[in-house]
Amino acid sequence: MLTIKDLHAKVGDKAILKGLSLTVKPGEVHAIMGPNGSGKSTLSYVLAGRDGYEITGGAAEFEGQDLLAMEPEVRAREGVFLAFQYPVEIPGVSNKYFLKAAYNAGRKHRGEPEMDAGAFLKFVKEKAKFVEMDPAFLNRSVNEGFSGGEKKRNEILQLAVLEPRLAILDETDSGLDIDALKIVAGGINKMRDSRRSFILVTHYQRLLDYVVPDFIHVLSGGRIVKSGGKELAFQLEKEGYAWLEPGRPGP
């Protein structure tokens, strides 16, 4: 599915990713944890193709193709999805219109006929139910005036509509109360299947109580310094990230 080899990236003059390697197979859920500034969000943005990051070395392949050479919209149409840590408000563009444009862009890319407005409305209302979202949100401007929880739920709605092959969730649990977290996690769990893969980028282990990963990786200084199974999360929860600092003993 996704193979990242020795990836180096910088922002301006500052190197952020310094030789990151990761392999994600179909159906796997990988959690990437690490302290602030370790490069978690940079990894998410680099994979989604945001401007402002310079790739200085290494490679990332998605389904055998050079992911880093694709425009962001092509990555999305090929099946890569990024749930944003801070979803963007877009006044004047209705959620419904936005979702339909995104959905049909993917269909067109795959050579499928576009879905008309009536059929799409029915389809998207089903998906809204799936993430327990009031259909009234479909008529509102994208994320405008949404609470933190509503914004995150809207990200999961987009995930459900677009049905990507690889979903990268950047700090999806941040700013959520426990009820919202349960709904968001429930949406993610319902989307899990043997072909769809997830990368959960998170500072805290809390989300992993609800979405249980197959693998956990610890990112520090722009590299993965430790990988393990789900039990690694409990260890991190207990000991924090302090042991990653130079001169401290590892767990």
Place this chain on the structure above:
Amino acid sequence: MTTAALPGVERFAALFEGERRGLPGGGLTWLDSARKAACEAFRAQGLPTIKTEGWRFTSAEALLKPEFVLAERPRTRGGFGRRALCPIVFHRIVVQNGKVQPDGDGSVYSNLPAGVSVKSLAEVLSEDPESLQKPLLQAFDKNGLPFAALAEAMFGGGIVVRIARHARLDKPLAILFDSGDSESGTPQMVHLRVLILLEEGATAEIVEESVGSGETRFWTNLLTQVVLGEGASLKHYRLLREGERGVQTSSTFVEAGRSARYESHVFNFGGEFSRSDLRVRLAQDGAECALSGLSLLRGREIVDHHTVVEHACVGSTTRQLYKAVIDGKARFVFDGLADVRPGAQKTDAWVYNKNLLLSEDSAVRTNPEFKILADDVSCKHGGTIGQLSSEALFYLRSRGVGADEARRMLVYAFGSEMIERVGLMPLREALAASLQARMPEASEGGL
């Protein structure tokens, strides 16, 4: 006599002298002397240059070279309905190259409700001139508005809309200014007056639409006067869809009586140059106005938009919001003044202008301001100049929406707020389609 050798302002004065006897109402003493006085007021001001107050961004003197001649008969006729955005279900009066088309010849306006009259200004001046003496002689401040004075002197025709006490226009009236090619290809001009007179309690929705259809350079100079009696209400729309060689200068004077309401929506969707001056006087207690507009400019188009709202009574309200999207090498100027006169307590006024720049070569100058001479007022104003949000663009693209489509979505979202304010549903839909069709092309690959 040839006027080509004369300097700008004298050329017009000489042209006026040569034409004035044949202009509508020629021979009426009161009108002749008013035209002469207006011509003198025009000569005294001269053609504005960038050194003229209020004209610092466009030299009309340069713009009006080479010489324009009074418009000739168009080479082709008809096709009015197809060119206009206004739905054909509206009452419609067509002015082609300055000539009002009779009913049935493009115009459809005879089937009006009781108390409503829509007529050619020239026709009224020949049949019942005294009925227009008062509005045509009504003094207005022409200072800084030389083209208003020129139109007052030179007007070759126009429209008179009169709505009697408590009468209402059953459906909107579209006044279509259609400019077409002439045989000669020489730049053409028309000077026109529009009178909209609503008596006490009358209501109307009027759309003035300017459509350019030709290759010939065409200048439309409009002087519009609106008088609203007590409790009268006018929704006044102006759509500019000139050709790339279309120039429009318009001066609109509105006098709103007690508890009267004036609503203005201006859409600039094309034209080489548009200068508009809208001056509203909220003359009596409780009068209100809501002014809004959207300009979508590209190429080398220029829109120079000026509003002055005079609050001259107690408890009057203004809401102003103008937006502009500026692409290519286009330029937009907004000057909006709320002038709160002494004693105009409880005035509630907003003046806002928001702009979206799409290219490095586009430019905007915004100046929302207040002059406040009363102490118990609530006034807010602001002007913003921004560009498309790179965050929003990336968000849309990260969902599969192409870069160009994402830009169009964001531009449309910025502009659509102004279109949603249009209460007339068929017009709103036509405007939305027109906005879609004018989405930026030049910005593709840029930004």
